[in-house]
Amino acid sequence: MPSQLESAMDALICVFYNYSGNEGDKYKLNKGELKQLLNSELTDFLMSQKDPMLVEKIMNDLDSNKDNELDFNEFVVLVSALTVACNDFFQEQHKKKAK
Amino acid sequence: MPSQLESAMDALICVFYNYSGNEGDKYKLNKGELKQLLNSELTDFLMSQKDPMLVEKIMNDLDSNKDNELDFNEFVVLVSALTVACNDFFQEQHKKKAK
Numbered sequence: 001m002p003s004q005l006e007s008a009m010d011a012l013i014c015v016f017y018n019y020s021g022n023e024g025d026k027y028k029l030n031k032g033e034l035k036q037l038l039n040s041e042l043t044d045f046l047m048s049q050k051d052p053m054l055v056e057k058i059m060n061d062l063d064s065n066k067d068n069e070l071d072f073n074e075f076v077v078l079v080s081a082l083t084v085a086c087n088d089f090f091q092e093q094h095k096k097k098a099k
Numbered sequence: 100m101p102s103q104l105e106s107a108m109d110a111l112i113c114v115f116y117n118y119s120g121n122e123g124d125k126y127k128l129n130k131g132e133l134k135q136l137l138n139s140e141l142t143d144f145l146m147s148q149k150d151p152m153l154v155e156k157i158m159n160d161l162d163s164n165k166d167n168e169l170d171f172n173e174f175v176v177l178v179s180a181l182t183v184a185c186n187d188f189f190q191e192q193h194k195k196k197a198k
Contacts, residue, residue, distance in 0.1 A: 003139065003140040003141070003142070004110050004113065004114050004140065005110070005111070005114045005136075005140035005141060005178070006140065006141065006143075007107075007110065008106075008107040008108075008110035008111050008114070008178075009107075009178065009181065009182045009185060011103050011104070011106065011107035011110075012104070012107050012182055013182065013185065013186050013189070014103065015103050015104045015107070016186075027190060037104075040102065041102040041103065041104035041105065042102070042104060042105070043102070044105075072183065072186045072190075073183050073186075076179045076182055076183055077179075079104070079107075079108065079179075080175045080176075080178075080179050082108065083108045083111055083112065083175055084171065084172050084175055086108060086112065087112050087115075087171045087172075090112070091126060091171075
């Protein structure tokens with residue numbers, strides 16, 4: 001049986017291909033596929049953001065090779081940044097409570 | 100209910116604190132805690148590596164602020180690198196099969 005960490009790593013890979021396979025290059029997320037992924041997988045995060053250009057901005061920020069698509073490596077940068085931000089938030093809350 | 104991606108992000112945070120809380124600074128992994136984490140969570144990866152200095156090398160490589168401990172941000176760099184390596188491997192296998 002895979003460990004909790006192995007399952008999480010596996011899930012990151014599965015989520016990416018669930019959306020990248022929809023159209024065009026199946027190993028990359030285009031803007032529409034990224035939008036679908038964010039809408040379905042990060043609904044609360046997206047709802048908390050009021051910026052209508054958010055998907056465009058995320059794409060521009062992460063698309064390091066400027067091909068207007070995100071490959072898996074670029075996607076992992078997004079997930080890492082969001083996870084670190086979540087952790088910072090929870091750690092801050094926890095430290096406040098502990099005082 | 101959290102999405103698959105949210106669950107995976109949550110699992111990364113949980114795994115880290117399951118081990119970082121064992122001794123010393125509970126927000127950081129020391130060398131012993133890192134070794135426990137790798138042994139329990141990435142058994143197959145660790146078994147495939149023959150280098151007895153592996154844990155020391157991982158610690159040195161990731162410990163960007165040189166405090167001899169890994170904080171969550173440094174841990175995410177390890178998980179990202181391993182996930183990208185897994186993905187590269189599977190993508191390569193998949194492309195070979197498709198030929």
